[in-house]
Amino acid sequence: MYLDWAYGLIGGLLIGGAAALFLLANGRIMGASGLLGGVVDGSGRSNLGERLAFLGGLVGVPLIVVLLRGGAPETEMTGNMAALAAAGVLVGIGTRLANGCTSGHGVCGISRLSVRGIAATAAYLAAGAASLFVFRHVLGVV
Amino acid sequence: MKRLVFSAASGGLFGLGLMISGMTNPAKVQGWLDFLGDWDPTLAFVLGGAIVPMFFAWRHAEGRKPLLGGSFPAKPSQVIDRNLILGSCLFGAGWGLAGLCPGPAMASIGYGNPGIWVFVIAMIAGMAVTPWARRRLDATPAKG
Numbered sequence: 374m375y376l377d378w379a380y381g382l383i384g385g386l387l388i389g390g391a392a393a394l395f396l397l398a399n400g401r402i403m404g405a406s407g408l409l410g411g412v413v414d415g416s417g418r419s420n421l422g423e424r425l426a427f428l429g430g431l432v433g434v435p436l437i438v439v440l441l442r443g444g445a446p447e448t449e450m451t452g453n454m455a456a457l458a459a460a461g462v463l464v465g466i467g468t469r470l471a472n473g474c475t476s477g478h479g480v481c482g483i484s485r486l487s488v489r490g491i492a493a494t495a496a497y498l499a500a501g502a503a504s505l506f507v508f509r510h511v512l513g514v515v
Numbered sequence: 516m517k518r519l520v521f522s523a524a525s526g527g528l529f530g531l532g533l534m535i536s537g538m539t540n541p542a543k544v545q546g547w548l549d550f551l552g553d554w555d556p557t558l559a560f561v562l563g564g565a566i567v568p569m570f571f572a573w574r575h576a577e578g579r580k581p582l583l584g585g586s587f588p589a590k591p592s593q594v595i596d597r598n599l600i601l602g603s604c605l606f607g608a609g610w611g612l613a614g615l616c617p618g619p620a621m622a623s624i625g626y627g628n629p630g631i632w633v634f635v636i637a638m639i640a641g642m643a644v645t646p647w648a649r650r651r652l653d654a655t656p657a658k659g
Contacts (some may be wrong), residue, residue, distance in 0.1 A: 376542075377537060377555075378556065378557055378562075378635050378653075379559045380535055380536060380537055380557075381536050381537055381557040381558065381559075381560035382560040382561070382563070382564045383535055383536070383564070383604070384531075384532045384533065384534070384535035384536020384537065384538065384560040384561055384564070385532065385536055385560055385562065385563060385564020385565040385566070385606065385615070386532070386564045386567070386568060386653070387527055387528055387529075387531055387532030387535060387536075388528075388532035388533060388536065388561070388564070388565040389532075389564060389565035389566060389567055389568035390528060390532070390568050390617040390639065391525045391526070391527075391529035391532060392529070392565065392568070392569045392572070393527035393568045393571070393572035393625065394521065394524065394525045394528065394567055395521070395522070395525035396569070396572050396573070396576060396581070396584055396587070397572055397575065397576065397581060398521040398525075398581060398582045398583050399518055399521055399522060399525070399581060399582075399583055399585075400580075400581030400584075400585045400586060400587050400588070401584070401588070402588055403525060403529065404595075405529075405594060405616070405617040405618035405621065406617040408641070408644070409617060409621065409642065410642045410645070413639050413642040413643050414642060414643060414646050416646075418623075422518070422519055422522075423518055423519065423522040426519040426520075426522035426523040426524075426526065427522040427523065427525055427526035427529075428526060428527070428557040428621065429523055429526065429621075430522070430523040430524060430525065430526025430527035430528075430530060430623065431526035431527070431529055431530045431621050431622055432526075432527075432530070432619070432621055432624050432625060433523075433526075433527065433530075433625075434526070434527035434530040434531050435530045435531065435533070435534045435539070435622045435623065435624075435625050435626075436550045436624070436625025438531070438534060439625050439626060439627075440625075445623070445625075445626035445627060445628070446534060446626075447540065448539060448540045448541065448542070448623065448626060448628065449540060449541065449542035450540075450541035450542060450613070450614060450615075450628070450630055450631075451541070451613070451614075451630070452630065454629075454630065454633050456599070456612055456613065457613050457630050457633045457634045457637070458611030458633050458634070458636075458637040459609070459612065459637070460608075460609040460610075460612040460615065460634060461609065461613070461615075461620075461633065461634040461637025461638040461640070461641060462605065462609070462611070462637045462638070462640060463605050463606065463607055463608050463609030463612070463618060463641065464605075464609035464610060464615070464616060464620075464634075464638050465605065465637065465638035465640060465641020465642040465643075465645065466602070466605055466642070466644065466645050466648060467602045467603065467604070467605030467606030467607070467608070467609060467641075468602065468603060468616075468617055468642075468651075469602070469641070469645035469646075470598050470602030470605065470645055470648065470649060470652075471598060471599050471600075471601075471602025471603045471605075471606060471610065472598075472599070473604070474539045474606060474616050474617050474618070475531075475562075475610075475616045475617075475618065476617075476618050476626075479562060479565075480562070480565045480566060480569055481567055481569060483562075484566045484567075484569035484570040484572075484573055485569075485573045485590075486563075487590075487593070488593045488595065489591060489592070489593060489594070489595060489599055490609040492600070492603075493599055493600075493602075493603040496599075496600050496603035496604055497603040497604070497606045497607035498548075498564045498607065498612060499607065500603065500604040500605075500606070500607025500608050500610075500611065501548045501563065501603075501607040501608070501610040501611040502548045502549075502550050502551075502607075502611065503607075503608075503611070504548075504607060504608040504609075504611030504612055504613035505545055505548045505549055505612070506549075506551055506589065506611075508611065508612050509545070509549065509552070510551065510552065511532045513549065514612075515545070515612060515613075515614075
């Protein structure tokens with residue numbers, strides 16, 4: 374528990390390294406919602422292969438780690454399926470409407486000093502904190 | 516073919532980083548968003564750690580071409596419009612509620628937790644209806 378910040382930092386450097394690799398090799402921005410969304414709504418047909426390869430790595434490598442170590446890392450989440458479904462719809466619509474999520478606007482946008490990336494990050498952080506406050510401390514749902 | 520290999524490597528590295536950092540643990544993400552409760556600072560290290568390599572990558576990209584050809588994405592528009600803010604607020608609402616955003620949700624599909632699958636299927640459904648929602652919004656001029 375007390376080393377969580379170190380795991381966070383190492384994991385963060387790997388995330389940034391992945392984004393840097395995708396940018397410098399493929400010339401593309403590593404945004405999870407955009408890469409998936411373009412497959413879902415058909416707007417990413419022209420580079421479908423790259424998208425599917427990226428998503429395959431994103432889903433596949435953690436799966437391989439889980440199989441090798443014989444279990445998933447410890448996670449804790451709500452068992453309220455209705456809340457999870459509602460949250461999924463909100464995240465799906467929100468990230469596509471805003472053209473980005475934590476990886477695209479947060480990691481790739483802020484590091485480029487993009488005004489849109491910084492504004493989006495401020496908005497989803499504030500909304501996330503407000504949402505958690507309401508659902509946890511007011512309604513007690515999660 | 517090289518493009519596909521590098522794409523898969525980037526995706527895999529991203530997934531590994533998400534897994535190690537704790538981002539695939541919704542309780543941890545919610546702990547970070549819980550500014551008024553028992554606040555957990557871990558995610559500041561994740562975001563900070565991720566921004567550093569990318570900051571240098573953007574600097575390196577200036578005046579160069581990507582390794583595999585083509586060109587780097589042009590600096591996007593700097594206009595803060597309604598869709599950006601409205602979308603980010605909707606995203607944030609879902610992020611706080613579940614503790615999941617798109618990258619970590621996909622990285623943890625293999626954890627075998629049905630709750631993740633419900634979230635991912637709902638997220639894909641939300642993404643599928645967004646072009647329609649966007650057209651409706653764009654047909655409604657912003658007030659003020």
